[in-house]
Amino acid sequence: MTKKTFGAAARLTTVAALSAAVLTALPPADSVAAEHRHGGAWRGAWATSVQQPAAPFGTNWSTDGFSDHTVRQVVRVTTGGTKARIELSNRYGTTPLKITGATVARTAEGGAVQAGSVRRLSFGGERSATVPAGGTALSDGVPFKVEALESLTVTLYLAGPTGPATFHHFAGATSYRAKGDHRSDTSGSAFTETSTSWYYLSGVEVSGGQAPRRNGVVTFGDSITDGVGGTNDADNRYPDELAERFAAAGKPRSVLNHGIGGNQVTNDWEWAGEKAVARFKKDVLTERGVGTVILLEGINDFGGSNPDFPGGGTPEVSVDKLIEGHRSLIRQAHAKGIKVIGATLTPVKGSIYDTPVIEAKRDAFNTWVRTSGAYDSVVDFDRAVADPSDPDRILPAFDSGDHLHPGDAGYKAMAEALDLDTL
Incomplete structure (x- = not known):
């Protein structure tokens, strides 16, 4: 077979109370039909369910969290589009989560990404986002043509200490970590640590392409x-x-x-x-x-x-x-x-x-x-x-x-x- 490509939840307050981010509350499913009557509807391309920090079967990064770390996570989307955005979750965080910066790129080998494919993500027009405890953040959409079954690499830079991290334990995929800011690196050489869990990343959505x-x-x-x-x-x-x-x-x-x-x-x-x-x-x-x-x-x-x-x-x-x-x-x-x-x-x-x-x-x-x-x-x-x-x-x-x-x-x-x- 060829290698395949690709507890407590605080309520969202006002956007004005969030530093450098716009957090989007997801609509209920019964609003989706109305959304699809208009062009450009977003749809899920990849998702995972998040969990509270825990390490029942050996160490992972969720219990200590991150500080001046760059985290790279590889996911394979199931449907394509012409724009992409990511969803980040702080559902089980007890303090606001500061995302200093994020990128999306096409996956290469290991922690590397394809040259020329790195796209910087924004949140409400800003490069950083603050996700309140219990909250969820959606990035702005970025032009990025993806095909079904293509692998994407999402990179997060977390400058300050995050505390214990909302995550998904059994990812069945390798995530990569580097010390310092390497969000725009194409090489994976700085990413010397690995984990088989996903952290904060809970979804990738696409729009455009085939009529949703x-x-x-x-x-x-x-x-x-x-x-x-x-x-x-x-x-x-x-x-x-x-x-x-x-x-x-x-x-x-x-x-x-x-x-x-x-x-x-x-x-x-x-x-x-x-x-x-x-x-x-x-x-x-x-x-x-x-x-x-x-x-x-x-x-x-x-x-x-x-x-x-x-x-x-x-x-x-x-x-x-x-x-x-x-x-x-x-x-x-x-x-x-x-x-x-x-x-x-x-x-x-x-x-x-x-x-x-x-x-x-x-x-x-x-x-x-x-x-x-x-x-x-x-x-x-x-x-x-x-x-x-x-x-x-x-x-x-x-x-x-x-x-x-x-x-x-x-x-x-x-x-x-x-x-x-x-x-």
Whole structure:
């Protein structure tokens, strides 16, 4: 295969109270249709869900934050356009976040970017931005023609101490850090530190190009949506593979990944994000141009009570409580005119979740997904990756090795199980 290219939230106050920035509150999904009746509508090209600072599986940069650092982050967009802008989140910050400067460029190798492609970003016409604690900032749009499946590098320079950083833990991609201001460097030589998380960056949007429609897809869930178990920097998560299917059919579409490793539908978990029924409004219903959401989540609700997990276990969850949580997500989506595709939970035999109680719950919940009629449509990811000779186990060729998360081939099989016409 060729290398693929590309807690507390303060309310936004007045723009005048923000130093050198204009912060844009995202519109609700029901305003998107009106927005699309006019030219130049923005739509999501890449996204991730943010989390509070934590380091449950070893060190990362979120707990200490940054001071006189330049951070480079590589993302692959799923749809193209003629202008681009970025979204930055300080959702879990306790103090205002000062972005001294930011650029976007075409990705080269590692921390390098393509010569001549660096574009400086502005915020309300200013080069810097201050994002209040709990707030979100959108940069101004910059002329920048991008194609579907192209990789972009977003660079942030953070001159002052930021304190602990809002981030996304399991990026499945390498981020780069340098001391000092290197936002306009084309070489990656200064970027000697690496991480496999994303920091502050929560979205890339595009406008122009192909006439936008409300046909974007959000994939919502836990580590299996997040792509844990896939090859780092290969863009082989199942949402990535779905975006490739759209592009191969000549109809690129926004596919926005809002999975969080370890996330649960019904319980908050300090290291794994807010519970899905709470974060859905923030992560999904704020996305522009989305018409469909795929819900794949629940196995952590059943298995998260293990006291050996980071931070201790979470309260035990019944099948009925998980169903109640999914019904809440369905209602939230339908209230905004978004179609919901329900997904069965994939096999866990041989994994840390392999107990008779959890397997019985998984089977019962999957039966409900398949038969309840609660969703607009259903995708059977369980059967797509199961071993036909042992249906409670992931097919070895699809297994990442932990018997819980698919590997690259498994994620491709999941994407192929989706009916593009239904989407």
